[in-house]
Amino acid sequence: MGTITFLIIFPMIIAFILLAAKNDKARDMIVYVATAVIAAGSIVAAFQFIRSSGEFFTFDGEIIGYVMMVVEAGLAIYIIITGIKHKKYLASLLAIVQTPLMIWFEMKHGHGIEVQYNMYVDKLSVIMILIIGIIGSLICVYALGYMKDFQHHHAGEKDRRPWFFFVMFLFLGAMVGLVTSNNMIWMYFFWEITSLSSFWLIGYTRTEEAINNSFRALIMNLLGGLGFVVGIIILGIVFGTIELSTMLVYGTIYGDLVAIPAAFFAFAGITKAAQMPFNSWLLGAMVAPTPTSALLHSSTMVKAGVFMIIKLSPVLGISNFAGIMVMMVGGITFLFASCAAISQNNAKRVLAYSTIANLGLIVACGGVGTAEAVWAGIMLIIFHAITKSLLFLCVGTAEHHIGSRMIEDMDGLFVKMPRLAMCMIIGIAGMFLAPFGMLISKWATMTSFVDSGNFLLVGIICFGSAVTAFYWVKWLGKLSAVVANETSIEYDVHKSEIFVHITLAVLTIIVCLIFPLISTYTLVPYLEGAFGGVAAGLLSSSNMIIMVIMLAVLVLLAAMFFGKSKKEQVPIYLAGVNTGDNRTYYGSMQKEVEFTLRNWHMESIFGEHKMNVIGDILTTAMLVIGIGYVIATLVSLLGGVA
Amino acid sequence: MVTRIIFIIAYLVLAPIIGCILAGLDRKMSARMQRRVGPPILQPYYDVRKLFEKEKQAPTRFQDFYIIVYLIFLIGAGAIFFGGGDLLLVIFTETIGAVFLIVAAYSSNSPYAEVGAERELLQMMAYEPMMLLTAIGFYMYHGSFTVNDLVSADNMAFLPMIGIFFGFIYILTIKFRKSPFDLSMSHHAHQELVRGVTTEFVGRTMGWIEISHWFENIFILGFIFLFFCNGTVWGYVIGAIVCIVAYFLEVFIDNCFARMKWQFAFKSAWIVAIVLGVVNVFVLQLMF
Numbered sequence: 002m003g004t005i006t007f008l009i010i011f012p013m014i015i016a017f018i019l020l021a022a023k024n025d026k027a028r029d030m031i032v033y034v035a036t037a038v039i040a041a042g043s044i045v046a047a048f049q050f051i052r053s054s055g056e057f058f059t060f061d062g063e064i065i066g067y068v069m070m071v072v073e074a075g076l077a078i079y080i081i082i083t084g085i086k087h088k089k090y091l092a093s094l095l096a097i098v099q100t101p102l103m104i105w106f107e108m109k110h111g112h113g114i115e116v117q118y119n120m121y122v123d124k125l126s127v128i129m130i131l132i133i134g135i136i137g138s139l140i141c142v143y144a145l146g147y148m149k150d151f152q153h154h155h156a157g158e159k160d161r162r163p164w165f166f167f168v169m170f171l172f173l174g175a176m177v178g179l180v181t182s183n184n185m186i187w188m189y190f191f192w193e194i195t196s197l198s199s200f201w202l203i204g205y206t207r208t209e210e211a212i213n214n215s216f217r218a219l220i221m222n223l224l225g226g227l228g229f230v231v232g233i234i235i236l237g238i239v240f241g242t243i244e245l246s247t248m249l250v251y252g253t254i255y256g257d258l259v260a261i262p263a264a265f266f267a268f269a270g271i272t273k274a275a276q277m278p279f280n281s282w283l284l285g286a287m288v289a290p291t292p293t294s295a296l297l298h299s300s301t302m303v304k305a306g307v308f309m310i311i312k313l314s315p316v317l318g319i320s321n322f323a324g325i326m327v328m329m330v331g332g333i334t335f336l337f338a339s340c341a342a343i344s345q346n347n348a349k350r351v352l353a354y355s356t357i358a359n360l361g362l363i364v365a366c367g368g369v370g371t372a373e374a375v376w377a378g379i380m381l382i383i384f385h386a387i388t389k390s391l392l393f394l395c396v397g398t399a400e401h402h403i404g405s406r407m408i409e410d411m412d413g414l415f416v417k418m419p420r421l422a423m424c425m426i427i428g429i430a431g432m433f434l435a436p437f438g439m440l441i442s443k444w445a446t447m448t449s450f451v452d453s454g455n456f457l458l459v460g461i462i463c464f465g466s467a468v469t470a471f472y473w474v475k476w477l478g479k480l481s482a483v484v485a486n487e488t489s490i491e492y493d494v495h496k497s498e499i500f501v502h503i504t505l506a507v508l509t510i511i512v513c514l515i516f517p518l519i520s521t522y523t524l525v526p527y528l529e530g531a532f533g534g535v536a537a538g539l540l541s542s543s544n545m546i547i548m549v550i551m552l553a554v555l556v557l558l559a560a561m562f563f564g565k566s567k568k569e570q571v572p573i574y575l576a577g578v579n580t581g582d583n584r585t586y587y588g589s590m591q592k593e594v595e596f597t598l599r600n601w602h603m604e605s606i607f608g609e610h611k612m613n614v615i616g617d618i619l620t621t622a623m624l625v626i627g628i629g630y631v632i633a634t635l636v637s638l639l640g641g642v643a
Numbered sequence: 644m645v646t647r648i649i650f651i652i653a654y655l656v657l658a659p660i661i662g663c664i665l666a667g668l669d670r671k672m673s674a675r676m677q678r679r680v681g682p683p684i685l686q687p688y689y690d691v692r693k694l695f696e697k698e699k700q701a702p703t704r705f706q707d708f709y710i711i712v713y714l715i716f717l718i719g720a721g722a723i724f725f726g727g728g729d730l731l732l733v734i735f736t737e738t739i740g741a742v743f744l745i746v747a748a749y750s751s752n753s754p755y756a757e758v759g760a761e762r763e764l765l766q767m768m769a770y771e772p773m774m775l776l777t778a779i780g781f782y783m784y785h786g787s788f789t790v791n792d793l794v795s796a797d798n799m800a801f802l803p804m805i806g807i808f809f810g811f812i813y814i815l816t817i818k819f820r821k822s823p824f825d826l827s828m829s830h831h832a833h834q835e836l837v838r839g840v841t842t843e844f845v846g847r848t849m850g851w852i853e854i855s856h857w858f859e860n861i862f863i864l865g866f867i868f869l870f871f872c873n874g875t876v877w878g879y880v881i882g883a884i885v886c887i888v889a890y891f892l893e894v895f896i897d898n899c900f901a902r903m904k905w906q907f908a909f910k911s912a913w914i915v916a917i918v919l920g921v922v923n924v925f926v927l928q929l930m931f
Contacts (some may be wrong), residue, residue: 043875259908452784460924463774463775467772474764478745551719558708567700568700570702571701573751573753574753574756574843583702598757
């Protein structure tokens with residue numbers, strides 16, 4: 002227990018210290034030490050709890066509860082004031098509605114409800130803690146170098162880096178709290194802190210665009226927060242509990258009833274996981290410095306949303322309306338976000354759409370709610386956290402060195418920044434290509450969808466994965482193009498950035514190699530606890546072994562042959578008019594013309610706007626029908642009781 | 644286990660031979676349809692042998708690596724298939740191969756190769772859903788993804804999966820890179836893209852790519868074979884006959900159509916996959 006408390010409190014203390022540290026050197030030292038401690042702490046926690054089958058902690062909560070309530074009220078007042086100041090009245094309104102509602106519930110009903118366990122740690126929390134502790138820390142280390150460059154590029158503006166690092170560390174602490182809270186009111190508290198932290202991070206640059214986008218994120222997440230509050234109130238009043246574990250136990254007996262609060266919690270999860278129709282906040286988050294995106298996309302924020310859905314998955318499923326709503330929202334988001342990624346040129350937007358799509362897949366897995374689907378969902382969380390943070394951080398470095406985040410400007414990156422390009426290639430391969438992790442999870446997802454009996458999801462994943470391959474390969478192709486007569490410009494990349502890139506790239510490969518072990522020692526025991534057994538639907542061990550062998554072969558071949566060809570190098574074919582440098586040809590009148598190569602975006606078929614409109618309409622319909630049905634059931638139930 | 648290994652070895656030895664002969668027959672038949680005599684049946688073999696005698700050249704140092712990965716994984720996909728492995732694994736392994744071929748083309752930074760690579764990518768996106776739906780259809784009908792189980796199944800999957808069957812035949816034209824869908828690399832080098840995705844491969848490299856196509860064609864035909872297995876010899880005979888018929892149907896189509904635009908290739912393949920594939924999956928779900 003001590004380790005967990007430490008992992009929540011320690012980053013928050015560091016956050017306040019960093020707020021005071023104005024000096025670059027001091028900040029570097031504090032961040033290096035603190036991240037090392039957090040990463041080590043998360044590993045210690047993993048070893049501590051890996052053998053246990055889930056532990057619950059009483060953790061006397063009377064005073065803590067009051068402290069949280071005061072902080073919540075303070076934050077609500079802050080939101081109301083800032084909302085009015087920036088004329089974003091909707092944000093203020095949502096804060097005015099939900100916080101008093103929450104405090105009313107805590108005062109009126111909360112005290113009557115006996116909370117046995119406020120916190121718990123099971124294998125899923127251990128996985129999440131490792132992701133937060135290791136990936137999150139690496140991103141903070143990366144941010145040190147990046148933010149120096151960032152400040153350099155934005156010279157003349159006020160240096161707000163202490164604030165930046167304050168929020169980053171606050172975020173990490175809150176995330177650990179979120180994944181270990183059993184008391185839903187506690188979880189809600191951390192949930193709101195992560196919403197606010199992302200609001201601060203997105204608005205970091207204080208430009209008009211940044212402020213607008215940060216408020217959009219805040220409003221959407223407050224809407225989700227409202228769903229959370231409603232869920233807690235229903236859970237508390239109808240079921241007389243505010244414990245997640247108790248709710249899940251009730252779910253095994255009264256599945257249809259528990260689906261009612263579950264639908265509201267899932268709604269909160271859907272907003273946080275940036276599912277359609279709420280995906281625009283995550284795209285808007287791109288205005289922030291890259292470490293923010295990396296943090297939001299990989300180890301925090303959106304992962305809180307999918308964590309919630311995965312946690313709820315035992316009470317979802319095809320048999321109840323909440324489950325159908327969740328799986329369809331996830332599936333539709335996966336398909337249309339993947340399609341929209343094709344039309345994008347901005348690397349960060351491609352990554353954002355890919356995140357939304359992958360989260361969609363995880364949400365759909367949670368909605369399907371079978372042990373196999375959840376296995377696939379958790380695997381997706383793990384692999385996605387590593388590869389996506391790697392890709393974001395690579396794009397961030399590329400942006401600072403080639404001066405653009407457009408994929409079309411990454412011509413010749415393979416020659417200009419070979420090490421960076423290699424890390425990016427590993428990241429991209431990790432996102433969609435067998436035998437890397439994401440593909441393994443997608444495979445498991447596919448089988449579990451087939452078994453779930455929802456043929457629409459089957460169709461969605463078949464088309465979605467074809468589209469996914471398209472946008473990744475065209476980027477991969479761009480990166481691997483060997484453009485003649487370019488020289489390396491990689492000499493002045495910060496050491497901390499290189500360290501993080503390479504660590505994450507190596508981690509991508511290692512996790513793919515040891516994933517059968519991760520499955521056996523964490524996922525399977527967790528699923529046995531949550532679902533009472535894992536059916537035979539998982540990937541067979543022989544297939545897992547083949548995957549691992551394939552990866553080993555790939556790595557070995559790369560070591561043996563990559564760039565070691567002894568063949569004579571000849572100029573490329575340019576219809577016989579290559580001037581000899583492979584970049585120009587003789588045009589008419591013997592004029593030398595340089596050619597450029599551009600990728601395919603298929604705007605007419607996969608236009609971003611079109612995909613978003615279709616996706617938004619379909620998912621909104623699903624949410625309205627789902628929530629409407631749930632409310633109708635609730636009303637008829639309460640009417641029946643009265 | 645021993646039979647599996649025998650099958651894999653038989654595949655590794657026989658597939659290029661049969662693939663080569665099929666390619667020869669293809670050229671002969673096409674020639675006859677165009678009132679030409681046509682080359683000898685073994686012409687594809689002579690062509691490849693000649694390619695192996697050429698000088699060793701490449702536009703970049705990295706091409707070889709990509710091509711080696713392409714070959715190993717493409718041939719490996721077939722080996723998994725004939726070793727009785729998982730159909731989805733076969734498809735994914737083949738995809739790795741296909742991706743590396745595309746990357747090899749991109750790596751040269753040649754305009755012709757790059758446009759070919761992008762078109763190849765488009766074709767991949769066009770046929771992939773139907774490939775996956777085919778595997779899923781087999782799973783829903785027979786309850787297994789492994790070729791081993793599908794070959795020894797008791798009932799013929801052809802009728803219940805008739806939509807998927809025709810959908811698969813449709814994308815076969817794309818997979819074999821036949822006209823009207825020979826967008827990425829025409830077998831005839833007189834087109835606007837020169838040789839498309841393979842423009843920058845020469846000599847030995849090109850020879851290996853030709854051989855890999857022979858391997859690929861054989862195990863794709865293997866998918867068709869699976870539709871007819873019903874545990875009796877007759878199932879196998881019918882399957883083999885339909886495979887041959889399907890191959891020559893593709894040659895026939897190749898000769899009857901001019902190339903279509905990419906929009907048509909892509910949209911029609913997806914519509915076919917939705918109408919024949921997804922609907923058939925839905926029907927299978929209702930049945931079982």
